[in-house]
Amino acid sequence: MKNIYRVFLYCCVCLSAAGLRAQPAWIAVEISLRNGDGVERIEGYLHFDRLPVERERTGNFHITNLVPLNAGEIRVDFRDADAEFPFVLTDYQGEHPFRWADGYLPVQARRSDAPEPGSAAGREEDLLAPSFGMEAEEPEESAPFSLEVSGTPSVSRIPLSSVRTIRFTPRTEGGFRREEYSGRFVQYSREAKGDNGTVRPLAATFFGGEGDERFTAGGFLADGRIFAGGTFASDVFDAAAEIQVLLEDTRHADFPPEERTDRRGRTRTVTPANTPLLGVFSPDLSRLERLYRFPWGSGNLQAVLADDEEDALYVVIQSGAAAEHLFGQLAITHTVENEAHVRQVRERAAARNEEPRFSNDSLVLRFAPSSGRIEWAVRFKHGWLDPVLTPDGQMMVRRGQELFRLSRADGRLMDQGSVNIGSTHTGMVVDPRDGSLFFGGEYHSHTGLEPWRCPFLRKFSPEGEPVWSAYDWTGPIVGTQFLRWVSDSAITGAQMDSEGRLLLSGWSDGGNSVLTRQPYDLREGIQVGGQAGSIWGAGVLGVSYLIQMDADTMEVSGVTRFMSYLPTSNTPNSVSIRDFERLDNGSVAITGGSAFALIETHDAWFEPWYSQWRTNRHAQARGGPYLAVYADDLNRLRLSTVLPGVQHAQLASQGDRLLVFGSARARNSAYGDETPTLLKNAVQSVFGGGETDAYLLLVDTAAEPRPIELPEKTW
Amino acid sequence: MKTVRTLLLVSLTASALYAQSPLRQHESAALAVSGVYRMAEEIRRFPHLIVMEQAGLRFPSYWTGSHADEPLTFRAEEDLLSGDLLITHEGKLVLELTHSTRKHGMEDQLPAGHWMQNTADRKIRFTYTHFENGRRDGEERGRNETRYRVVFEVKGTVTADGKETPFTGEAAVLFSSRVPTFRFTSKIEFSGAGLGFEGVQAGAIQAHVQTLSPTGAPLPPPEDSGDMLMELGF
Numbered sequence: 050m051k052n053i054y055r056v057f058l059y060c061c062v063c064l065s066a067a068g069l070r071a072q073p074a075w076i077a078v079e080i081s082l083r084n085g086d087g088v089e090r091i092e093g094y095l096h097f098d099r100l101p102v103e104r105e106r107t108g109n110f111h112i113t114n115l116v117p118l119n120a121g122e123i124r125v126d127f128r129d130a131d132a133e134f135p136f137v138l139t140d141y142q143g144e145h146p147f148r149w150a151d152g153y154l155p156v157q158a159r160r161s162d163a164p165e166p167g168s169a170a171g172r173e174e175d176l177l178a179p180s181f182g183m184e185a186e187e188p189e190e191s192a193p194f195s196l197e198v199s200g201t202p203s204v205s206r207i208p209l210s211s212v213r214t215i216r217f218t219p220r221t222e223g224g225f226r227r228e229e230y231s232g233r234f235v236q237y238s239r240e241a242k243g244d245n246g247t248v249r250p251l252a253a254t255f256f257g258g259e260g261d262e263r264f265t266a267g268g269f270l271a272d273g274r275i276f277a278g279g280t281f282a283s284d285v286f287d288a289a290a291e292i293q294v295l296l297e298d299t300r301h302a303d304f305p306p307e308e309r310t311d312r313r314g315r316t317r318t319v320t321p322a323n324t325p326l327l328g329v330f331s332p333d334l335s336r337l338e339r340l341y342r343f344p345w346g347s348g349n350l351q352a353v354l355a356d357d358e359e360d361a362l363y364v365v366i367q368s369g370a371a372a373e374h375l376f377g378q379l380a381i382t383h384t385v386e387n388e389a390h391v392r393q394v395r396e397r398a399a400a401r402n403e404e405p406r407f408s409n410d411s412l413v414l415r416f417a418p419s420s421g422r423i424e425w426a427v428r429f430k431h432g433w434l435d436p437v438l439t440p441d442g443q444m445m446v447r448r449g450q451e452l453f454r455l456s457r458a459d460g461r462l463m464d465q466g467s468v469n470i471g472s473t474h475t476g477m478v479v480d481p482r483d484g485s486l487f488f489g490g491e492y493h494s495h496t497g498l499e500p501w502r503c504p505f506l507r508k509f510s511p512e513g514e515p516v517w518s519a520y521d522w523t524g525p526i527v528g529t530q531f532l533r534w535v536s537d538s539a540i541t542g543a544q545m546d547s548e549g550r551l552l553l554s555g556w557s558d559g560g561n562s563v564l565t566r567q568p569y570d571l572r573e574g575i576q577v578g579g580q581a582g583s584i585w586g587a588g589v590l591g592v593s594y595l596i597q598m599d600a601d602t603m604e605v606s607g608v609t610r611f612m613s614y615l616p617t618s619n620t621p622n623s624v625s626i627r628d629f630e631r632l633d634n635g636s637v638a639i640t641g642g643s644a645f646a647l648i649e650t651h652d653a654w655f656e657p658w659y660s661q662w663r664t665n666r667h668a669q670a671r672g673g674p675y676l677a678v679y680a681d682d683l684n685r686l687r688l689s690t691v692l693p694g695v696q697h698a699q700l701a702s703q704g705d706r707l708l709v710f711g712s713a714r715a716r717n718s719a720y721g722d723e724t725p726t727l728l729k730n731a732v733q734s735v736f737g738g739g740e741t742d743a744y745l746l747l748v749d750t751a752a753e754p755r756p757i758e759l760p761e762k763t764w
Numbered sequence: 765m766k767t768v769r770t771l772l773l774v775s776l777t778a779s780a781l782y783a784q785s786p787l788r789q790h791e792s793a794a795l796a797v798s799g800v801y802r803m804a805e806e807i808r809r810f811p812h813l814i815v816m817e818q819a820g821l822r823f824p825s826y827w828t829g830s831h832a833d834e835p836l837t838f839r840a841e842e843d844l845l846s847g848d849l850l851i852t853h854e855g856k857l858v859l860e861l862t863h864s865t866r867k868h869g870m871e872d873q874l875p876a877g878h879w880m881q882n883t884a885d886r887k888i889r890f891t892y893t894h895f896e897n898g899r900r901d902g903e904e905r906g907r908n909e910t911r912y913r914v915v916f917e918v919k920g921t922v923t924a925d926g927k928e929t930p931f932t933g934e935a936a937v938l939f940s941s942r943v944p945t946f947r948f949t950s951k952i953e954f955s956g957a958g959l960g961f962e963g964v965q966a967g968a969i970q971a972h973v974q975t976l977s978p979t980g981a982p983l984p985p986p987e988d989s990g991d992m993l994m995e996l997g998f
Contacts, residue, residue, distance in 0.1 A: 469868065496863070497809065507868060515869025525810040525828045525863045531974050532813065569823040572815070602822075 076112055077218045079120075080156065082211040093158040101154070101209065102147040103134075106716075106723050110138055110145070114721070115217050116227040118667070125215040141667035142721075153206035230662070232619025234646050234670065237581045238659040243650030244687035245754035248636075248678050250654060250746060251706075252334035254731035255713065257742030258285045263696075264743040266353035267710030269703035273332040276362060276418060277710050279743055280349045281342070282306075282320035290328075290337040293421050296378040299344040299371050321370035325350035327362070329418045334747040335730050341421055344378070346371030348409065354438050356457065360419050363444060363457070365434050366412045379414070379426040382460040385453060387431040394431075407431045413446060415460065425460035429453075439511075440481045447477050452513050468513035475506075475543040475553075480600055482549055484511035487600070489540030489553060498528025499535035504555060504564065506540050508600070519568035519603045527563055532571050536562040536592075546631055549601060554626045554639075555594035560584045564594050568603050575608050579679075580686045581648040582610035584621050590644075591623035595637065595683055609683045611639065613646045616670050622646055624675075630700035630707065635681025636750055638707050640698040643691075645720050646670040652757045653690035655724055663762040673719025674698065676709065678750060687750075693717030694726030695744060705751035713744035790842060790849040792941060793900055793912045797840035797851060798983035799944040803858070804833035805978040812859050812975035814890070816875035818956065820964040825874040826865050831975070832858035832889065838939075838946075839983060851898035851914055857948070859975060861888035875969050876961065879924065886924045890973065892950075894919040895935065909942035922954050929958025931971075944980040949973065 075094040082089055100110040117123040123140045134146035219227070256262065260283045267277040283301075284292055304322035311317075324347040329339040348369030353362050368375060390408065398405035411434045414426040432448040439445050439454070443463065446453045454464040468486065475489040489506040506519040520540070527534045536559035544552045555564045567573040577584075577594075584592065595609040613622040627641035649657035649671065661668035674696065677689040692698065697711040715736040716725045727746065728734050736742055814827040836855040843850040862884040871877035879886055895916040904911040918935045921928050933952030940946065950973040957966040 505866075509869075517870050517873070518865075518867040521866050521868075522826070523863065523865060526813070526826050526865055529810050529813050529828055530808065530976055571826070 075157070076115055078156070079216040079218060080207070080212060081214040082207060083213060084211060088213070091156070091158045093156045095215075096155045096157065100138075101150040101152050102136075102138075103150050104145065104147045105134060106145075110147075114140065114669075117217050117219055118227055120218040121216045123217045125212075127213045141665060142669060149209035149212065152209055154209055154212065156205055156207050158205060227667070228617040229666075230616035230670070232614065232616065233583060233621075234614040234616035234619070234648070235662075237614065237648045238657070238662075241580060241648050241650040241659075241686050241689060243652035243689075243757065244678075244680075245756050246652040247752050247754050248652075248688040248748060248750050249752045250727060250729055251749050252730040253727045253744070253746040254334065255726075255728070255733045255736055255742040255744060256328065257733070257737040257739070258283055259738035260285075261712075261739040261741050262737070262743040263712035263741060264710040264745065265350060265697075265699075267699065267708055267745065268353070268355050268701035269706070269708065270329070270355055270362075270418060271358050271360065273703065274338065274418075275330040275332065275334055275708060275745070275747070276327060276353065276355065277330070277743070277745055278325060278327040278350050278353050278364075280323050281326040282322045282324075284326065284342055290340045292326075292340045292342050294342050294344065295421060295423065296344055296375070299346055299374055301345045304346045304370055321346055323347075323349055323369050324371075325364065325366055327353070327364070327416075327418070330732070330745070333730070334745060335732070337732050339418060339421070341416075341418075344371055344374060347375045348372065351411065351434060352436055354436060354444070356438070360417055361424075361457070362416045362418055363436065363438070364412075364414050364416050365436050365446075366414075367433060368410045368412060372410060375412070376410075376428060379412070379423065381428050382425045383462060384428040385430060385448075385462065387429070387448070390431040390449075408433070411448075413444075413455065413460070415457070427455060427460045427462070435477045437477050437479045439479055439484050441484060445477065445479065445484075445486075466513045468509050469515065470507065470509075474539060474541050478543045478545055480545050480549065481547050485509065485516065485600070486511065486513070487543055487545070487551065489543045491539035494524030494528075496524030496528065498524040500524065500527065500537045502537035502539055502558075503527075504538045504540045506543065506551075506553065506568065506598075506603075508603075517603055519598070520563055522563055522571065527571065534561050534563045534566060534571060536560065538562045538564050541626065542629060544629070544631060545600060549599065551596075551598040551600045552629070552631055552637065553594075553596040553598060554629050555596055556625070557592045557594070558589050559592065560587055562592070562594075564596060565608060567605055568598070575605055577608045577610050578684045579609040579611055580684060581612050581614070581689075584610060584612060586619065587612075587621040590621060591625050592621075593624050593626040593639075593641070595626070595629065595639070595679070597683065607683055609679065611677065613643045613648060613672065616646050622672075627697070628699040630702045632702045632707065632750055633704050634751060636687060637679045637681070637683060638676065638700055638702070638748075638750070639679070640674070640676050640692070640700060640709065643672045643675045645672040647672050647675050647691060648686070648689055649691070650686055650689045651759060652688065652755075654727065655691055655693070657690070660759050663760050664764075666764050669721065671720060671722055673717060673722065676748075678707075691717070691719075691722070691724070692727070692746075693719075693722065693724040695746070696741060705749060707748040707750055709744075709746035709748065711744055712741035714741055790840070790900070792910065793849055793903070793939075794840040794842075795982065796910070796912050796939040796941040796944075797838050797849075797914060799838060799939075799946075799980040800983065801836045801838075801944075801946075801977050801980035802833070803831035803836055803977065806831055806976065807978065808976065810863065812973065814859070814861065814974075815972045817970045817972075818875040818965065819967055821873060821875055823867075823870065823874055825867075825876055825880070827861045827863070827879075827883075827888075829860045829862035829888075832860055834858045836977075837983070838895075838937075849900045851895075851900075851916075853895045853898075856920075857892035857975075859890040859973065861890070872963070872965070875965065876924075876956070876959070877965065878961075887926075888922075888924040890920065890922055890931075890952075890971070892918050892920040892935070901936070904938070909940050911938045911940055911947075913938050918950060918952065920952070922959065924959055927959050929954050935973075944982045946977045946980075948975045948977065 075096045078095045125138050128137050134148050138145045264277045264279045322345045324343045327341045349367045351365040394405045408431040411429045415424040435447040444455050450467050452466045470488045473488040473490040478487040486509040491502045494503050504520040508516040536557040538557040542554035593611050597607040598605050611624050623644040625641040626639050629639040631637050658670050671691050674692040676692050678687045694714040694717045701708045713726045810828045815824050817824045834856045838853050840851045864880045864883050898916045901913045901915045914937050916935045931952040931954035935950035938947040
């Protein structure tokens with residue numbers, strides 16, 4: 050009896066799941082189309098996932114967005130035969146011009162009213178398109194075709210060239226149905242009042258030409274000016290400032306793009322002309338004051354650190370094709386050899402009977418942004434560098450497991466040591482109180498038990514001696530029967546403040562994460578907060594965390610989760626945190642990407658869903674790049690807004706000012722939203738071309754309040 | 765009349781004896797508790813979890829591993845004097861600690877912290893040799909099974925790196941009525957000094973032990989479990 054019950058339950062579950070998975074991909078329609086010299090009107094069902102269209106803008110029309118509440122509220126009409134996009138789809142978001150791609154539309158016709166060819170009735174019905182009249186230029190006659198009309202589920206194909214109008218109609222007996230938004234998405238959107246507009250953009254600008262440009266470094270100088278830098282392969286753009294080439298330049302033509310194939314046969318294009326480019330902007334981002342470039346082929350910009358007090362930037366470059374030219378031009382203070390690397394590479398090459406290939410050298414140099422003077426340079430052989438400024442007024446550079454302490458004044462090597470750390474997501478983070486070092490990341494647990502991805506955070510003394518390890522649970526500890534915290538997890542970012550508080554960002558693929566427990570005792574849970582932090586009902590997804598930890602005791606005092614929520618199924622959806630920044634006023638800004646249905650505050654910079662919804666019942670939720678700012682309690686959202694078009698965003702702050710730097714497209718391309726990228730008082734207001742331009746956005750996080758008035762609800 | 769009186773007396777006696785039969789009170793529990801377990805047959809690779817705490821150290825340490833190949837038998841039968849369930853055992857429960865967390869730099873900050881290095885090579889074993897004064901301590905009713913809880917006073921030894929120290933404590937064992945398995949939890953204490961630890965780590969260590977048994981083989985019911993009426997010849 051028990052077994053029969055189990056089989057019955059199993060069948061029910063399977064059938065339900067099958068029903069959910071096999072939600073029919075058809076939509077009820079009324080189509081008018083030319084057939085020979087007449088017009089035929091059919092009712093039936095269209096079978097497709099996306100309409101085969103070509104548009105000026107990206108994205109096409111998915112079946113789920115074409116179901117109306119009432120017949121005819123979503124329709125396709127033929128408008129203008131001369132236009133590049135002669136058809137228009139009208140939906141609850143407006144009109145969208147397009148043209149049909151070549152091909153056919155699969156339709157299951159249930160009824161067809163086809164007048165006799167050449168009859169007047171047929172011609173009159175051809176006046177369905179408003180712009181098409183007897184005087185207007187007629188579209189070409191389509192070749193006659195026969196359409197099978199049948200009550201049985203057989204599908205015909207209509208040539209797209211013959212389609213004139215499509216009226217989408219709702220159906221209740223099957224097919225896709227438009228669902229109303231409900232659940233946590235609506236609830237949290239209603240509750241996310243924001244902070245009366247006190248977080249506002251001050252300025253935003255493109256920076257780039259026809260290539261794909263991006264700022265990978267940015268921040269504030271001691272005097273408040275803004276610096277930004279990146280690796281550029283071209284300097285052809287309307288920069289509104291003269292480019293000052295540092296050192297003797299090379300010829301750009303000597304470094305043409307190359308195709309390279311790796312061992313697996315994958316080909317990619319590399320640009321040996323890559324070189325660091327640094328810009329200095331006015332404090333309000335309204336002017337570009339200085340623009341510096343290294344010689345072509347100098348390499349990639351790794352990092353730029355700003356001195357707190359002096360007019361100085363510490364620039365780290367991984368050398369490129371013109372390395373020897375660059376080193377020859379600089380007055381190298383000293384060179385740090387890497388004999389271990391040389392030995393290892395030679396041994397490996399000999400074993401494989403290959404030529405040895407050493408890692409590129411790196412440079413650390415001190416640069417005066419006001420004068421463009423390079424004050425000193427230290428060359429590190431064969432290695433990628435991880436630099437920090439230390440509280441004793443010097444700087445620390447890590448190359449692999451080696452630590453080097455350099456004098457900020459003259460680049461002199463003061464001390465060196467080692468730290469037992471492998472790969473890390475956070476890089477080296479220094480405690481400004483005593484110079485202790487923190488590294489966070491993930492490792493993979495080869496125990497055969499979940500989780501595979503395990504987080505760690507390790508503290509070292511300034512000399513590189515281990516002090517403590519947080520998390521660092523391996524598979525057999527959390528994967529056993531007794532501790533099922535089996536979600537893959539990682540520490541993705543770390544920052545210290547001057548009071549000994551560590552702020553970490555984390556990730557997991559589900560709710561059973563060790564990040565919700567104390568990092569030293571899995572038996573102790575932590576209450577997880579956050580205004581959009583509920584996770585019940587989640588499947589496998591990307592979950593983001595902010596974790597507040599005591600840097601001395603590793604005690605976690607709070608965990609904040611930030612989620613999005615699918616508005617028709619009321620299930621959590623993914624959000625990633627790419628970067629975060631704690632401001633002097635205690636607020637914490639985060640940026641990254643959100644899957645569909647970001648919770649926007651009422652004072653978001655682009656009319657948020659909740660405001661639109663009050664007058665448009667079918668307003669569509671948003672996702673994609675975002676910027677959010679938490680209050681200092683890390684619970685209340687002061688701001689959550691989409692950042693249309695922005696990519697690879699990183700953050701820096703000074704006082705109440707927040708800088709967003711990275712790259713941006715000309716407009717958004719997330720979930721059908723095509724809002725142009727935000728620009729304000731822009732140094733460069735025109736998109737330069739390519740996939741992206743470099744992008745800067747300056748934000749005031751302590752602006753005067755502007756109470757937000759939501760529109761009256763009209764339905 | 766005499767015959768009727770005799771029959772009445774016998775039937776009342778038999779009924780009383782039947783009602784008081786300890787096998788009827790503890791029959792199901794005894795069947796669930798009694799079993800032979802070859803602990804190494806546990807298919808889970810890491811069936812146990814041990815968390816150690818120590819006064820003077822802020823953080824606990826976590827350990828896991830497998831069972832040694834030692835048979836363990838529990839047998840439950842009626843105590844004719846008290847009517848209670850009498851539980852005995854044969855064999856040992858031996859837990860091998862082979863894995864721990866990687867808390868770099870914290871060897872002096874965790875109980876037995878130095879064991880985190882080369883854990884498997886140290887041959888760390890928790891050996892339960894004595895399960896004493898076992899008594900039934902309630903039950904949990906599930907949908908398809910009942911789990912009988914039995915508590916013991918336990919003794920044993922902790923060995924590592926060739927050193928040995930005794931432990932004492934308590935254990936609660938949850939026996940399943942459906943399948944011969946048990947879930948074991950225990951709290952024991954032993955001396956760190958006995959294992960060669962120094963400083964704060966030489967003090968008393970409290971270990972919270974949890975493990976799961978493999979499926980065992982049930983033992984037959986006790987011999988004197990027959991029907992009293994049958995034994996009286998009725």
